[in-house]
Amino acid sequence: MHRRTRTCAALLAAALLPIGPLSGQAAAAAQPDFRILPYLQSPSSSGITITWFTDDGHPGRLTVHGPGIHGRRSSKVAGELRPELAHTAAELAQEIPGLEQGSWLGEPDSYKHTTRVSGLRPGTSYHYTVEQDGRTFRGRFHTAPDADRWRHIRLIAMSDSETEPRGRVQRREWAPGAGAAARPSAEPGSLWDRTYGTTVLSGTRVLRYPLTEDEGLHRNLAAVQDRSPDAVLFTGDLVQGGGYQPGWDEFFRHTAGSAGDLLSGVPIIPAFGNWESFGAINGGYGTPEDRSPVVRSRAKFHAYFDAPxxxxxxxxxxxxxxxxxxxxxxxxDSNNGEPDDRKADYPPEQKLTGREYTGPGTDTQENFTRAEYEAAGGRDLSDYSPGSRQWTWAEEQLRDARAAGQIVLVQFHHVPYSSGEHGLPMNHALTSGQGGTPMRVYHPLFEKYGVAAVISGHSEMFERSFVDADGDGTGVHYYDVGVSGDGLRGVRREGSTLDTPPLAYNPFSKWTADQSEAEVWDTAGGTPRLLSGGKHYGHLEIDVDRVPGGGKARVTLTPFHLFPVMDGSLNVVRSERRAYSDRVVIDVAADGTPAS
Known part of the structure; x- marks a missing residue:
């Protein structure tokens, strides 16, 4: 199996990762003729879906070159107007300090061009061109191999990019973790404050991160592209509000636009996050009387992505x-559990405190109910609870995949086991009202059918948990990979301030970037300079390698981060892709299950 060669965007990565837009083909192609560059979805061994957007709807021509299709296949692809992607009056009037008003807005109309390319050969590289209004975009993709003829597969998992135009100028609070006592001063007027800013978090003044959200995501995606993955899992919260069109414009600017073209050569496998149901400045979650902002928000996700x-x-x-x-x-889809639940339903005397736990609860969000959503016209909400259509479907797929000897990975947004912001059930006094614990109901299925790992996000931290319910030594690894380009949170604390000990509510936690990767600062001669460790933007790399003999494969899961290298004046001079210490290796038996 040949690895694909890197595109022009990937050449920006490697050890030194600069900030800035792409040059060459991607930048030239990302002109008004292409509102969104071609991006890849739903990969298989025999086909792939190619989608792009324009602002005028004129038919484009897709040509695919490669084996098994008589050298080339060409077809016209018409554009379909998607009115749900239009900017609202609130978006057109929005002002963002630090940016020229409206400079982030695209053209008023969005036309979707999409087609399924089928009849391809497994494990084969193909070139494609899209000709649109006198411009030509050239890309390539690789079909999935046959299940019994393969050597190496690489997947990368990310979550919580939460893109928005404000991210171009916003530096998030950098919650202190292990080793943070040696940090530079966060006092107003200090060098760090003058360079990057500081803010108050839980009553304590803390540093802002040295990269903006935009810079962090850009460097993260460039490093991912340099690794030539076979697919990228985006486990929800892609945008800072699914109903906020500029958020989607920013997401695709980074992944299929002027700032990066990762998805033009690597298929995306996305999941619904809680932010994909949020309207942002267009009504948030709405009101109990009118949940139409949620309906409009989820409609945008459906407009962009076409799953099997x-x-x-x-x-x-x-x-x-x-x-x-x-x-x-x-x-x-972890967004709707039933029966609906909310923290206000538990009187103070019934709320749990400390590490008390009486069960996972039934619902991951208190923001809207099914009845309210359907009253506003929504019809796509999918309950995940036992006995639901999704539950039945999931068990059928797990059973089928196990019978076929597949290595199984599962992704959804709300992390079930978390030491962070969203790790508490609805009946706990410290709950966020969006805790992921209800998704623990799936663990017996995951362990029964030999799931290798579950990938989530939501708490905006890097964490791995391991759950072995029957104590046989073989369990399931759970990851929170919510560090794509938004917040960099730490663990929940026992009290309301940062100087109290970690709450340690998740007894299954094995590693967090916050507590396991201590910041190391050079404090000699003036201003401290970070040498290693700490919380940073990053991603999880999943390598699957075939092994000879009686086994099937070896799965290696490695958390990576983009470390900002600073000089003595605290200026970021480059980023380095570094591995965290928590590398996990899973040997997989011939039937696809993790070996003890």
Whole structure:
């Protein structure tokens, strides 16, 4: 199996990762003729979906070159107006300090061009061109191998990019973790404050991170592209509000636009996050009397992504299965558990405190109910609770994948086991009202059918937990990979201030970047300079390698971060892709299950 060669965007990565837009083909192609460059979805061993957007809807021509299609295949692809992607009056009038008013806005109309390219050969590289209004974009993709003929597969998982135009100028609070006592002064007027800013978090003044959200995501994606993955899992919260069109414009500017073209050569496997249901300045979650902002928000996700059929048309794109050679990726929608629940339903005397736990609860969000959503016209909400359509579908897919000897990975947004902001059930006094614990109901299925790892986000931290319910030594690794380009949170504390000990509510936690990767500062001669460790933007690399003999494969999961290298004046001179210490190796038996 040949690895794909790097595109022009990937050449920006390697050890030194500068900030700035792409040059060459991608930048030239990302002109008004292409509102969004061609991007890849739903990969398989015999086909792939190619989608792009324009602002005029004129038909484009897609040509695919490669084996098995008589050298080339060419077809016209018409554009379909997607009115749900238009900017609102609130978006057109928005002002963002530090940016020229409206400079981030695209053209008023969005036309979707999409087609399924089928009849391709497994494990084969193809070139494609899209000709649109006199411009030509050239890209390439690689089909998935056969499940019994493969050597190496690389997947990368990311979450919580939460893109928005404000991210171009916003530096997030950098919650202090292990080793942070040696940090430079956060006092107003200090060198760090003058250079990057400081802010108050939980009553304590803390540093702002030295990269903006935009810079962090850009460097993160460039490093991912340099690794030539076979697919990228985005486990939700892609945008800072699914109903906020500038958030989507920013997401695709980074992934299929002027700032990066990762998805033009690497297929995306996305999941619904809680932010994809949020309207931002267009009404947030709405009101109990009117949840139309949520309906409009989820409609945008459906407009951009086209997942394989799951047997329930109204749930299309919410949960689905992708088989990439010997690896099965199941994507679930963790946004609606039933019965509906909310923290206000528990009087103070019934709320849990400390590390008390009486069960996972039933709902990951208190923001809207199914009845309210459907009263506003929504029809796509998918319950994940036991006995629901999604639950039944998930068990059927797990059973089928296990019978086929597949290596199974599962992704959904709300992390079930977390030491962070969203790690507490609805009946806890410190709950966020969006805790991921209800998704623990799936663990017996995951352990029964030999799931290798579950990938989530939501708490905006890097964490791994390991759960072995029956104590046989073989369990499931759970990851929170919510460090794509937004917040850099730490663990929950026992009290309301940062100087109290970690709450340690998640007894299954094995590693966090916050507590396990201590910041190391050079304090000699004046201003401290960070040498290693700490919380940074990053991603999880998943390498699957075939092994000879009686086993099937070896799965290696490595958390990586983009470390900002600073000079003595605290200026960031470059970023380096560094591995965290928590490298996990899973040997997989011939039947696809993790070995003890």
């Amino acid at each position: 059929d799951n047997g329930t048309p109204e749930h299309r794109d919410n949960y689905y299965r992708i088989d990439y050679g010997p690896v099965t990726v199941l994507t679930l």
